[in-house]
Amino acid sequence: xxxxxxxxxxxxxxxxxxxxxxxxxxxxxxxxxxxxxxxxxxxxxxxxxxxxxxxxxxxxxxxxxxxxxxxxxxxxxxxxxxxxxxxxxxxxxxxxxxxxxxxxxxxxxxxxxxxxxxxxxxxxxxxxxxxxxxxxxxxxxxxxxxxxxxxxxxxxxx
Amino acid sequence: xxxxxxxxxxxxxxxxxxxxxxxxxxxxxxxxxxxxxxxxxxxxxxxxxxxxxxxxxxxxxxxxxxxxxxxxxxxxxxxxxxxxxxxxxxxxxxxxxxxxxxxxxxxxxxxxxxxxxxxxxxxxxxxxxxxxxxxxxxxxxxxxxxxxxxxxxxxxxxxxxxxxxxxxxxxxxxxxxxxxxxxxxxxxxxxxxxxxxxxxxxxxxxxxxxxxxxxxxxxxxxxxxxxxxxxxxxxxxxxxxxxxxxxxxxxxxxxxxxxxxxxxxxxxxxxxxxxxxxxxxxxxxxxxxxxxxxxxxxxxxxxxxxxxxxxxxxxxxxxxxxxxxxxxxxxxxxxxxxxxxxxxxxxxxxxxxxxxxxxxxxxxxxxxxxxxxxxxxxxxxxxxxxxxxxxxxxxxxxxxxxxxxxxxxxxxxxxxxxxxxxxxxxxxxxxxxxxxxxxxxxxxxxxxxxxxxxxxxxxxxxxxxxxxxxxxxxxxxxxxxxxxxxxxxxxxxxxxxxxxxxxxxxxxxxxxxxxxxxxxxxxxxxxxxxxxxxxxxxxxxxxxxxxxxxxxxxxxxxxxxxxxxxxxxxxxxxxxxxxxxxxxxxxxxxxxxxxxxxxxxxxxxxxxxxxxxx
Numbered sequence: 001x002x003x004x005x006x007x008x009x010x011x012x013x014x015x016x017x018x019x020x021x022x023x024x025x026x027x028x029x030x031x032x033x034x035x036x037x038x039x040x041x042x043x044x045x046x047x048x049x050x051x052x053x054x055x056x057x058x059x060x061x062x063x064x065x066x067x068x069x070x071x072x073x074x075x076x077x078x079x080x081x082x083x084x085x086x087x088x089x090x091x092x093x094x095x096x097x098x099x100x101x102x103x104x105x106x107x108x109x110x111x112x113x114x115x116x117x118x119x120x121x122x123x124x125x126x127x128x129x130x131x132x133x134x135x136x137x138x139x140x141x142x143x144x145x146x147x148x149x150x151x152x153x154x155x156x157x158x
Numbered sequence: 159x160x161x162x163x164x165x166x167x168x169x170x171x172x173x174x175x176x177x178x179x180x181x182x183x184x185x186x187x188x189x190x191x192x193x194x195x196x197x198x199x200x201x202x203x204x205x206x207x208x209x210x211x212x213x214x215x216x217x218x219x220x221x222x223x224x225x226x227x228x229x230x231x232x233x234x235x236x237x238x239x240x241x242x243x244x245x246x247x248x249x250x251x252x253x254x255x256x257x258x259x260x261x262x263x264x265x266x267x268x269x270x271x272x273x274x275x276x277x278x279x280x281x282x283x284x285x286x287x288x289x290x291x292x293x294x295x296x297x298x299x300x301x302x303x304x305x306x307x308x309x310x311x312x313x314x315x316x317x318x319x320x321x322x323x324x325x326x327x328x329x330x331x332x333x334x335x336x337x338x339x340x341x342x343x344x345x346x347x348x349x350x351x352x353x354x355x356x357x358x359x360x361x362x363x364x365x366x367x368x369x370x371x372x373x374x375x376x377x378x379x380x381x382x383x384x385x386x387x388x389x390x391x392x393x394x395x396x397x398x399x400x401x402x403x404x405x406x407x408x409x410x411x412x413x414x415x416x417x418x419x420x421x422x423x424x425x426x427x428x429x430x431x432x433x434x435x436x437x438x439x440x441x442x443x444x445x446x447x448x449x450x451x452x453x454x455x456x457x458x459x460x461x462x463x464x465x466x467x468x469x470x471x472x473x474x475x476x477x478x479x480x481x482x483x484x485x486x487x488x489x490x491x492x493x494x495x496x497x498x499x500x501x502x503x504x505x506x507x508x509x510x511x512x513x514x515x516x517x518x519x520x521x522x523x524x525x526x527x528x529x530x531x532x533x534x535x536x537x538x539x540x541x542x543x544x545x546x547x548x549x550x551x552x553x554x555x556x557x558x559x560x561x562x563x564x565x566x567x568x569x570x571x572x573x574x575x576x577x578x579x580x581x582x583x584x585x586x587x588x589x590x591x592x593x594x595x596x597x598x599x600x601x602x603x604x605x606x607x608x609x610x611x612x613x614x615x616x617x618x619x620x621x622x623x624x625x626x627x628x629x630x631x632x633x634x635x636x637x638x639x640x641x642x643x644x645x646x647x648x649x650x651x652x653x654x655x656x657x658x659x660x661x662x663x664x665x666x667x668x669x670x671x672x673x674x675x676x677x678x679x680x681x682x683x684x685x686x687x688x689x690x691x692x693x694x695x696x697x698x699x700x701x702x703x704x705x706x707x708x709x710x711x712x713x714x715x716x717x718x719x720x721x722x723x724x725x726x727x728x729x730x731x732x733x734x735x736x737x738x739x740x741x742x743x744x745x746x747x748x749x750x751x752x753x754x755x756x757x758x759x760x761x762x763x764x765x766x767x768x769x770x771x772x
Contacts, residue, residue, distance in 0.1 A: 014450055
């Protein structure tokens with residue numbers, strides 16, 4: 001069973017534990033500027049949104065790469081950058097419609113979310129379950145349950 | 159390690175920025191943030207210095223855990239000599255600025271001298287420069303932060319700055335970071351203003367990577383996070399209700415100072431409580447919009463609210479129609495109960511002005527309370543104030559908030575704070591303050607321990623120097639009776655010393671509802687070194703407390719300044735469980751001095767100095 005990161009922005013408090021967990025997992029350092037997941041804080045509305053790669057099935061980044069540095073992890077489904085192969089041409093960063101693959105000056109390579117080989121550190125670190133790692137076929141399950149509860153249980157008690 | 163290992167010294171007179179290695183011997187004995195910055199400060203600054211002169215210095219300091227994944231590890235402290243008090247000023251803030259500074263590779267920034275023209279400091283990792291701020295002078299906090307981001311074409315910059323209150327040297331001006339977090343108390347913002355220093359803007363991309371034992375650190379961090387999540391206060395009360403969870407609780411125990419401490423219960427408390435913030439209004443929305451954590455915080459007590467669009471306070475004022483930070487308990491109390499005002503929307507309006515103009519809502523609200531009492535006595539008139547100002551007047555509160563930072567009309571007088579203002583009008587006993595700084599939101603005559611904590615706090619009245627409310631009201635770590643004076647000196651000392659250690663580590667003091675130093679020690683030991691045992695952290699805390707006290711003593715403070723206003727000593731609480739009580743400070747203070755190892759004048763004994771290595 002493959003799993004997907006499921007993000008519920010309503011639950012995000014903006015603590016950036018996810019960003020630090022990501023940078024620590026990949027670089028052994030606490031550094032949001034090296035994180036592959038970023039939290040955006042829209043202070044005029046109070047909305048905070050964690051955002052990262054959605055692991056497109058037909059990934060623009062993978063198709064655009066001229067040296068085949070991006071491959072699919074067959075277990076997790078993640079699109080993974082091979083640093084040994086990447087030449088830092090940045091074409092993938094242009095191809096990605098979502099901006100979730102980015103160049104890293106320090107390494108001269110690009111980086112993107114690789115689902116931490118199946119145990120995403122961001123989801124583990126999130127204190128409010130704004131980021132969870134769930135069955136890829138059933139990311140809507142919780143929302144379905146909520147509506148089922150509303151339409152079934154709550155309606156019948158009215 | 160986990161200290162960055164270097165500090166930035168900025169001479170504003172000469173316009174220079176220099177990197178210095180951090181004194182690691184001091185880092186081991188004073189930890190960081192509050193403790194280490196104060197060590198540098200007392201070593202370099204004459205205690206008699208005029209706080210608003212070029213000879214005063216002002217320091218931004220992070221702790222060893224700032225910028226790490228330790229829960230709440232994003233705190234920083236601003237240390238200077240406070241203009242409100244003339245004592246050591248030490249104001250702590252969260253948000254994201256502290257972590258950004260650490261990630262740029264700096265443990266602290268020391269500003270000295272005075273710039274000939276308005277400037278701000280811009281830090282981009284190792285690079286630091288003073289930038290002309292002439293075009294920013296006169297701008298509010300909310301205008302300054304975006305202006306700096308646009309100027310450098312970098313939305314990821316974090317900004318700590320003053321608004322118009324700091325520029326005009328309002329005695330209780332704050333330094334605001336990330337739009338609505340603040341190093342709020344003692345007038346630290348006025349010191350910035352006196353130096354023509356508008357802001358500190360930072361972009362840090364280096365991160366914090368020099369953890370001594372990363373694996374042990376992550377294990378300790380995760381254990382700490384689990385303790386916070388499992389505790390009733392840090393796992394449920396604060397996340398759900400914010401600090402405002404206290405409004406109804408403190409009112410019920412009869413310790414909610416009301417109408418300038420004339421009363422200890424406020425009939426309007428329920429209207430301005432956390433519960434009221436969550437209620438659906440006539441417009442179909444609730445006041446509370448969402449919660450907000452500071453950097454690395456897994457508690458998330460911060461509140462983000464939105465004023466009812468139809469409320470009279472924000473008519474034709476678009477900048478107040480967006481969501482913004484607040485209300486927190488202290489602000490809701492100071493702007494509300496202290497003045498008898500129960501209009502939640504108006505309190506948030508006044509609170510937003512405090513953030514926008516950059517001043518402390520506690521001292522401001524308490525000063526308005528004193529003004530309202532003097533108005534009701536006939537000492538101050540409508541002609542002097544520009545408005546009728548009885549207790550409970552929403553319009554007067556909002557009017558005063560609007561005119562204070564710019565010193566318009568009577569705003570210039572409010573800008574003095576309650577001690578100077580009441581003295582000026584011949585009513586010094588009406589200032590509800592210690593050492594010139596106003597009380598926070600707990601009545602010090604009903605809850606004996608907090609009264610002693612106020613009287614002996616090194617920065618004037620303050621709840622964040624020894625929050626004995628945890629024990630006396632909430633039963634953490636053990637329940638003590640509010641009315642008891644026995645055992646309170648020991649309780650106060652224990653809280654004061656431990657708090658100094660929490661602050662200096664770079665952690666938020668709210669963790670201490672659930673954590674003791676036994677939860678902090680493993681995190682510090684893994685990050686910094688084995689020597690940071692619980693015993694050593696207590697000793698470090700005690701050392702810091704005495705260092706601050708010593709500075710104040712040398713500045714001229716004596717035991718005579720460890721006192722509470724006449725009202726708390728002679729006017730008994732009229733209602734509530736503590737009805738009939740006054741402060742028993744006289745019974746507690748001698749014992750407190752004794753266990754501190756001080757003489758009867760509050761001066762530190764020679765053997766205490768020796769024991770603490772002062």
